[in-house]
Amino acid sequence: MEWTLAGLFVISALLLIFSILKSTRAAKVEHNQIDMIHISTMKEINSLQESIRNLELDNEVLIKEAGIHLSSEEKILKREVLDLYMRNYSLESIAEMKQVEINEIEKIVAPYQEMKDEGRKVVNEN
Structure with missing residues (x-):
């Protein structure tokens, strides 16, 4: 044991x-x-x-x-406005969010509106 x-x-x-x-x-x-x-x-x-x-x-x-x-503030404003625009926010809502006149937002977004609209036309033509 x-x-x-x-x-x-x-x-x-x-x-x-x-x-x-x-x-x-x-x-x-x-x-x-x-x-x-x-x-x-x-x-x-x-x-x-x-x-x-x-x-x-x-x-x-x-x-x-x-x-x-461009000053750093202008760069930041343009970047943020363009980002909001590319995410399909309306120009009025972007102007309201950034507390800037809508004319200023239209000036910033103008070069990019043509490119965005052209893409839509090409896709919709088929």
């Missing part, structure tokens, strides 16, 4: 050690997978940031080459 209990105790100790070793190996593998995912995500983020920087520089070059002089 004593030998049986001692044997069972030794077997349970060995199984416990085996279980701990197996779980630490699995944890290491999982940790390595998480590290690889983190590294690939960071590479993608860096790539996107680089693309954004390049687009911003290209934009600045185009603005300088075209000779357009």
Whole structure:
């Protein structure tokens, strides 16, 4: 009886050690997978940031080459108005949101209305 209990105790100790070793190996593998995912995500983020920087520089070059002089407030206003217009907000609602006269909104949107209307004509002609 004593030998049986001692044997069972030794077997349970060995199984416990085996279980701990197996779980630490699995944890290491999982940790390595998480590290690889983190590294690939960071590479993608860096790539996107680089693309954004390049687009911003290209934009600045185009603005300088075209000779357009806009303040940062004017750039922001035009960007926001154009965004709202492209999302099909009415000119009146854009003017109300931005607290600007509708004539100013029409001036900002005018170059883009022709492009937007032309696309509709081509699609509807078929």
